[in-house]
Amino acid sequence: MSALRILVPVKRVIDYAVKPRVNKAQTGVETAGVKHSMNPFDELSVEESVRIREKKSAPVEDICVISAGPPKAQDVLRTAMAMGADRGVHVEVKDGEELEPLAVAKMLRAAVDKEKSNLVILGKQSIDDDAAQTGQMLAGLLGWAQATQASAVKFEGDTVLVTKEVDGGAETVKAKLPMVITTDLRLNEPRYASLPNIMKAKKKPLVKMSLSDLGVANERRLKVVKVTEPAPRQGGGKVEDVDGLISKLKELGAI
Amino acid sequence: MATLGFWGVSPAAVGRMETLGKLPVEDMNELHLDLSVPLTVGTSLLDSIANRASAAPASTTITMSSIARALRPALRRSQTVMTRASAPSPRCQRICRPFNAPQQARCLSATPRRFSDMTEIPPTPISHLSETEAAMQEAVSKFANDVILPKVRDMDEAESMDPALVEQLFEQGLMGVEIPEEYGGAGMNFTAAIVGIEELARVDPSVSVMVDVHNTLVNTAILKWGSTDLKKRFLPALATNTVGSFCLSEPVSGSDAFALATKATKTADGYKISGSKMWITNSMEANFFIVFANLDPSKGYKGITAFIVEKDAKGFSIAKKEKKLGIKASSTCVLNFDDVEIPKDNLLGKEGEGYKYAIGLLNEGRIGIAAQMTGLALGAWENAVKYVWNDRKQFGQLVGEFQGMQHQIAQSYVEISAARALLYNAARKKEAGQDFVRDAAMAKLYSSQVAQRVSGLAIEWMGGMGFVREGLAEKYWRDSKIGAIYEGTSNIQLNTIAKLLQKEYTV
Numbered sequence: 002m003s004a005l006r007i008l009v010p011v012k013r014v015i016d017y018a019v020k021p022r023v024n025k026a027q028t029g030v031e032t033a034g035v036k037h038s039m040n041p042f043d044e045l046s047v048e049e050s051v052r053i054r055e056k057k058s059a060p061v062e063d064i065c066v067i068s069a070g071p072p073k074a075q076d077v078l079r080t081a082m083a084m085g086a087d088r089g090v091h092v093e094v095k096d097g098e099e100l101e102p103l104a105v106a107k108m109l110r111a112a113v114d115k116e117k118s119n120l121v122i123l124g125k126q127s128i129d130d131d132a133a134q135t136g137q138m139l140a141g142l143l144g145w146a147q148a149t150q151a152s153a154v155k156f157e158g159d160t161v162l163v164t165k166e167v168d169g170g171a172e173t174v175k176a177k178l179p180m181v182i183t184t185d186l187r188l189n190e191p192r193y194a195s196l197p198n199i200m201k202a203k204k205k206p207l208v209k210m211s212l213s214d215l216g217v218a219n220e221r222r223l224k225v226v227k228v229t230e231p232a233p234r235q236g237g238g239k240v241e242d243v244d245g246l247i248s249k250l251k252e253l254g255a256i
Numbered sequence: 257m258a259t260l261g262f263w264g265v266s267p268a269a270v271g272r273m274e275t276l277g278k279l280p281v282e283d284m285n286e287l288h289l290d291l292s293v294p295l296t297v298g299t300s301l302l303d304s305i306a307n308r309a310s311a312a313p314a315s316t317t318i319t320m321s322s323i324a325r326a327l328r329p330a331l332r333r334s335q336t337v338m339t340r341a342s343a344p345s346p347r348c349q350r351i352c353r354p355f356n357a358p359q360q361a362r363c364l365s366a367t368p369r370r371f372s373d374m375t376e377i378p379p380t381p382i383s384h385l386s387e388t389e390a391a392m393q394e395a396v397s398k399f400a401n402d403v404i405l406p407k408v409r410d411m412d413e414a415e416s417m418d419p420a421l422v423e424q425l426f427e428q429g430l431m432g433v434e435i436p437e438e439y440g441g442a443g444m445n446f447t448a449a450i451v452g453i454e455e456l457a458r459v460d461p462s463v464s465v466m467v468d469v470h471n472t473l474v475n476t477a478i479l480k481w482g483s484t485d486l487k488k489r490f491l492p493a494l495a496t497n498t499v500g501s502f503c504l505s506e507p508v509s510g511s512d513a514f515a516l517a518t519k520a521t522k523t524a525d526g527y528k529i530s531g532s533k534m535w536i537t538n539s540m541e542a543n544f545f546i547v548f549a550n551l552d553p554s555k556g557y558k559g560i561t562a563f564i565v566e567k568d569a570k571g572f573s574i575a576k577k578e579k580k581l582g583i584k585a586s587s588t589c590v591l592n593f594d595d596v597e598i599p600k601d602n603l604l605g606k607e608g609e610g611y612k613y614a615i616g617l618l619n620e621g622r623i624g625i626a627a628q629m630t631g632l633a634l635g636a637w638e639n640a641v642k643y644v645w646n647d648r649k650q651f652g653q654l655v656g657e658f659q660g661m662q663h664q665i666a667q668s669y670v671e672i673s674a675a676r677a678l679l680y681n682a683a684r685k686k687e688a689g690q691d692f693v694r695d696a697a698m699a700k701l702y703s704s705q706v707a708q709r710v711s712g713l714a715i716e717w718m719g720g721m722g723f724v725r726e727g728l729a730e731k732y733w734r735d736s737k738i739g740a741i742y743e744g745t746s747n748i749q750l751n752t753i754a755k756l757l758q759k760e761y762t763v
């Protein structure tokens with residue numbers, strides 16, 4: 002098989018441990034002064050790519066990470082390079098300017114052409130918008146095979162076996178390269194960037210470009226009408242035993 | 257000799273050096289500043305002191321008139337200070353120099369200065385981190401919270417460090433922060449190490465001190481004074497799999513560190529070390545020990561020499577592991593050296609220069625302890641405020657919403673921020689090649705005080721939940737106590753600060 006040229010899209014999002022707050026204007030969530038880090042699903046994609054190389058599951062020629070975002074997006078590119086990616090592409094987008102999944106997919110299609118990628122590994126969703134569309138749209142635009150929500154990736158010559166967890170078991174699909182894989186939480190445990198690798202990442206190439214360099218425009222098709230916090234959870238009640246449970250259910254007219 | 261500052265050298269040591277090194281008491285005050293000129297000058301500064309001392313007769317009896325003589329300049333000075341606004345005198349201009357004027361004197365630092373001229377560098381907030389330092393902070397914070405935190409309570413109860421964790425610290429590169437890449441380290445700067453030590457202490461001060469001693473004392477000693485051969489032999493191991501210890505204190509010598517009694521003698525092809533060391537951090541985990549011993553007691557502290565002893569050396573043994581109040585997972589042991597023979601290549605630096613190395617290392621090592629303490633304070637504060645601002649309700653509201661609580665919480669945060677400003681200022685001054693001895697002492701003193709105060713209050717904010725061994729509040733408090741003891745007790749820091757101030761304000 003031909004050596005893999007893996008493209009790994011990564012996104013800078015509000016850190017998963019931070020509780021997001023809706024802004025006053027109810028148009029989105031507060032981002033200023035809030036801790037950001039790499040979308041956790043993207044960490045899985047980077048880790049998987051690096052493992053394919055380390056475990057020699059398949060010959061890997063290049064692992065390129067790409068991120069569209071504000072200048073700070075470079076931080077997640079550096080992190081990805083510290084984890085083992087070879088180089089980074091930063092598609093600069095103004096702070097606060099959002100890309101919809103289709104725009105991202107179009108941008109990635111252009112990047113695939115430019116970088117001669119034959120495998121794209123990306124998170125099944127990013128935890129900010131939870132749209133879970135980009136990977137599928139990209140496969141559609143490229144006309145490539147796709148395997149979503151991977152919990153295991155295995156190489157057999159030119160074919161790739163991808164397992165995903167489904168209700169009550171696992172489902173394995175088989176495809177030939179080139180293809181798109183989206184990652185799910187149980188795929189692997191991403192490594193921590195070690196200090197020597199943080200230093201090495203500083204020396205890895207990072208190129209900057211704009212959407213127009215890739216021949217893409219940020220077309221917006223969706224309009225956010227209003228963003229609100231979910232209603233606070235009503236605390237549940239506690240019952241002592243089964244009898245207590247039954248009488249409570251009766252009381253509520255449930256039985 | 258308190259001004260020398262290390263695990264703790266007291267004025268009592270002055271007396272000893274006086275007898276051993278033939279130094280008159282009054283000249284000891286000059287020792288500090290004399291040491292702050294470049295060591296590369298080559299001549300022993302202490303020699304020059306001794307020479308001057310023999311030229312001028314040392315007074316051994318103190319008379320009333322000499323006391324009066326000594327007091328008079330002080331009286332004159334206080335007048336000058338009071339009138340300075342109206343009539344600045346040349347002397348006043350010298351004394352009243354700007355608070356933040358850089359002290360240009362080069363002090364004993366174990367790493368080279370980074371800037372020769374800072375006039376062109378625009379000032380930045382002291383909290384500003386370089387890209388590398390910020391990446392370091394994020395990586396260590398994540399590692400500490402995901403990997404170390406789940407083990408903290410168990411390691412404290414078991415009074416031992418999980419060996420798997422030690423291995424992971426090496427894998428992360430945390431044990432070779434400043435070791436150059438060519439030797440398998442991360443090749444980062446001093447402040448990056450400080451950032452790492454602080455982030456670790458936020459989660460576990462025991463793990464933090466292991467990393468601190470290994471990096472700031474052990475690795476730095478080899479980097480700075482090790483021969484190329486020693487560097488090649490040991491740095492790759494220190495960066496990837498071998499924990500190091502720094503062995504200065506002894507049963508007879510704590511604050512008075514240079515009163516150490518461990519002896520070294522020359523043998524046909526090396527040295528023989530006999531004596532014992534006490535309070536040695538990392539002893540249980542370490543395979544590599546930097547040992548200070550006196551090669552020529554007739555020369556007093558100038559006989560003190562640094563050696564490298566490996567754990568498998570015959571005659572080396574761990575005599576006792578201490579049971580402690582805090583930082584229980586960090587091992588602290590008594591070590592015996594029973595005619596331990598080491599090859600001559602295991603001499604670190606030059607014979608008789610060990611005391612200089614110890615001073616230099618501990619001067620900057622204190623910045624590491626300050627970082628351990630600010631990290632601890634921050635960790636204790638965060639642990640408590642998460643509880644009082646999210647979980648615990650009394651009288652129908654979150655307990656953190658009572659003003660009596662809010663003011664304490666705010667006050668504590670201010671103190672932590674002040675301690676961190678001192679810490680990062682000391683670290684940056686050291687990196688810039690400025691004199692940082694007083695800054696390091698101030699940072700260490702104040703951050704250990706803040707750590708103790710804040711972690712104590714944090715227990716109270718949490719009520720009973722702060723007192724039980726279920727959470728970490730009580731542990732932070734126990735751990736905070738050590739900050740006022742090792743690498744020079746609080747009194748010793750105050751001695752250093754006062755001596756340097758007095759020097760500056762003496763005409």
Ligand SMILES: Cc1cc2nc3c(=O)[nH]c(=O)nc-3n(C[C@H](O)[C@H](O)[C@H](O)COP(=O)(O)OP(=O)(O)OC[C@H]3O[C@@H](n4cnc5c(N)ncnc54)[C@H](O)[C@@H]3O)c2cc1C
Binds near residue numbers: 265268469511580751
């Ligand atoms: C957990 C732990 C880990 C340690 N790790 C190491 C290590 O790795 N390597 C190492 O070499 N050492 C280590 N030490 C030793 C540590 O540096 C000493 O304990 C410290 O220097 C104080 O010495 P001491 O315990 O003998 O106290 P002492 O010197 O006996 O001091 C007792 C009291 O007297 C006061 N005092 C002493 N002299 C003066 C003075 N001149 N003016 C005013 N007050 C004074 C002190 O401030 C203190 O309050 C460690 C100690 C502990 C507890």
